Amino acid sequence: MSIRIKKITAPETHELRHQVMWPNKPKEFVRLPNDEKGLHLGLLKKTELVCVVSLFITGNRAQFRKFATKTSEQGNGYGTLLLKHLMTITRDQKIETIWCNARVDKAPFYERFGMTQTPKKFMRAGIHYVLMEKTFEKKV
Ligand SMILES: CC(C)(COP(=O)(O)OP(=O)(O)OC[C@H]1O[C@@H](n2cnc3c(N)ncnc32)[C@H](O)[C@@H]1OP(=O)(O)O)[C@@H](O)C(=O)NCCC(=O)NCCS
Numbered sequence: 001m002s003i004r005i006k007k008i009t010a011p012e013t014h015e016l017r018h019q020v021m022w023p024n025k026p027k028e029f030v031r032l033p034n035d036e037k038g039l040h041l042g043l044l045k046k047t048e049l050v051c052v053v054s055l056f057i058t059g060n061r062a063q064f065r066k067f068a069t070k071t072s073e074q075g076n077g078y079g080t081l082l083l084k085h086l087m088t089i090t091r092d093q094k095i096e097t098i099w100c101n102a103r104v105d106k107a108p109f110y111e112r113f114g115m116t117q118t119p120k121k122f123m124r125a126g127i128h129y130v131l132m133e134k135t136f137e138k139k140v
Helices: 010-021 078-092 104-111
Strands: 003-008 039-045 048-058 061-069 097-103 116-124 127-135
Touching (some): 003 078, 061 078, 104 116
Parallel strands (some): 061 097
Antiparallel strands (some): 003 039
């Protein structure tokens, strides 16, 4: 099976974001005001985009957002592959901390990547979130 991860454009992420995360909201809901400033990655299975994530860097911190795997492909390890790749390139860019607003039910998934829950919690559109982060150890 041919699997590859590549850089994609913001508009290329929108369909999966919409289908997977907010199917009941209008399409515009999944667009981010700073989408053009993000680094967008997609995992392709053959030619089909099955998982997307977007990274936004501010100083030495990077936030990833809108992480979504096509519903019928969830649980196959694609999210893990993409998140590992994202962590590697983030670390290589000398970013100190990677963070995300995680859906609370997904916290155990992110904990497996060494991310920890902070006390910052909030609710949006009926979903509970917790800010999770991971600070990379400095390379010698
Ligand atoms: C979060 C999300 C992007 C993860 O992507 P994914 O491709 O399903 O990720 P993985 O397949 O690597 O891991 C998902 C689960 O399958 C398990 N898994 C991975 N590979 C597996 C395999 N080969 N066999 C069995 N289980 C496996 C993982 O351990 C993980 O378990 P968990 O959910 O209990 O933590 C995906 O679930 C998603 O799009 N969810 C809806 C949107 C969302 O919630 N986005 C994140 C907001 S914080």
